[in-house]
Amino acid sequence: MKLWPSTTAKIKLRNWEYWPSKAFYYPIAPYLIWLMIKARHMCYWSAVNPSIYTAGMGMESKFDTLKLLPEAYRPKSVFLPAGISQSQVEEQLREAGLTFPLIVKPDLGFRGLLVQKVEDISALMQHLGYRAIPFIAQEYIDWPEEVGVLYHRMPGAKRGAITSVTTKEFLHVLGDGQSTVLELVRQSPRALLQLNRIQALYPHKMAKVPGPGEQVRLGIVGNHAKGTRFINSNDLINEDMVAVFDRISAQIEGFYYGRFDLKCRSLDSLFTGEGLKIIEVNGVCSEPTHIYDPQRGTYWSALRDLARHWSIIYKIARQNRRKGVPLLSHAKTARAFLDLFAYQRKVGK
Structure with a gap:
């Protein structure tokens, strides 16, 4: 019987960036409950992004959300339902103008699970057969920079704000x-x-x-759980960057809060909008991922920033409710979460 923690357990224990999500959300739970009380509804956040299922609480189709983006910023992508045949896959790829290599990922995904680069149709079909779930096949964008930009805009406002910019360093050794x-x-x-x-x-x-x-x-998935280093790059935020994401969000009806995960030719693309592709859009479940940079923050500043962003979500939801945006009922929300948990157990096995 082991009496001492393993080397990896010690690494996780000593470095708070690797702590489980409970370590970040349990301490701010009293504040989240207070926001629910003020809103007089546990699901007040569901009014934030009317165009996204559950406002983007992680239960939405990634493919449907991608379709909300302006075409110029969308990577070529196809939806591959569970059980699709090879001939149907080849036809869809051909119609979309997609060629290998491709990135394939679950349509409902989390923490980079089952995201993989595939080099040919054989590898793609093998990956699709690994789980009986819908996938997305997306063009592989071999650009050097991957960035997460957390943006919000108050309903009725023409100008928004960027509150988190995370640049990423993929896992590697020297x-x-x-x-x-x-x-x-x-x-x-x-x-x-x-x-x-x-x-x-x-x-x-x-x-x-x-x-x-x-x-x-040693990695192509820009996810912290896959070893990617998240770098707090909030110092990049300026008026030009905000203007770029104002233009993008203005073309997405019913979108007010979320994180754009994108690839770009260089960081200058963030200020011009040129040479930029958005590979995913996340809604109210979006975290300000800059908090996971221990060199430019602390565990306590991470908790502060999480609470601050939930305050922003509350304010947007309050304004949308005044405009008549309906909330998800508690029963429907509970059903959606139960379905999500069942899906996570199925995919995570």
Whole structure:
């Protein structure tokens, strides 16, 4: 019987950025309950984004949400229902002008689960058969920057605000000319937490000995749970960036709060809107992901920022309710959450 925590458990314990979501939401639960009391409804947040199912509480179709975006910012994507045949997949890809490699991900997804890059139709069909759930196949955008931009705008206002910008550093190790990739992974706390997944995805890289300073990339999914480093880049926020996302959000009817996860040719794209593709839009469940940068914040500042963003959600919902936007009933919300939990258990097995 083990009496001491494992190395990975110690890493997680000592670094709050890896703590479970309960560690961030339980402490602010009294404030969230207070907002419900003020709103006189537990589901007040459901009025925030009328165009998105449950306002984007993580129960919405990613494909349906993508379709709300202006076409210029949408990556080529197709919806692949469960049980679709190979001939039907090939026809859809052909009609959409999609070629390999592709990114394939669940239509209802979370924490980067089952997101994978596939190189050919055989790999795609194998991935689709892994779970009997709907997927999205999306063009692989090999641009250097992936960014999360959290934006909100009060109903009736022409100008909004950006309250969080997170740039991302994908999981990698740096060679020293002597160690294998596997040895380098074991020396890196961030990579070590992903050891089993790395070995499964990149078995051909494990015995390689990269040269001094050579970067070996070990991830393509910009998700913190997959080892991506989240960098607080709020210092980038300026009037030009806000203007870009004002223009984008103005073209999305019934959208007032959410995070745009995007790829861009360079960070300058955030200020011009050129060379930018939005790979996902998240609604009220969007976190200000800059909080997970321990070099530019603390656990306590993370709690403060989470509470601050729920205050913004409350204010938007209050204004939308005054305009007649209906709320989800408690019964329908409960049913939606039960369905979500059942889906998560199914997919997470």
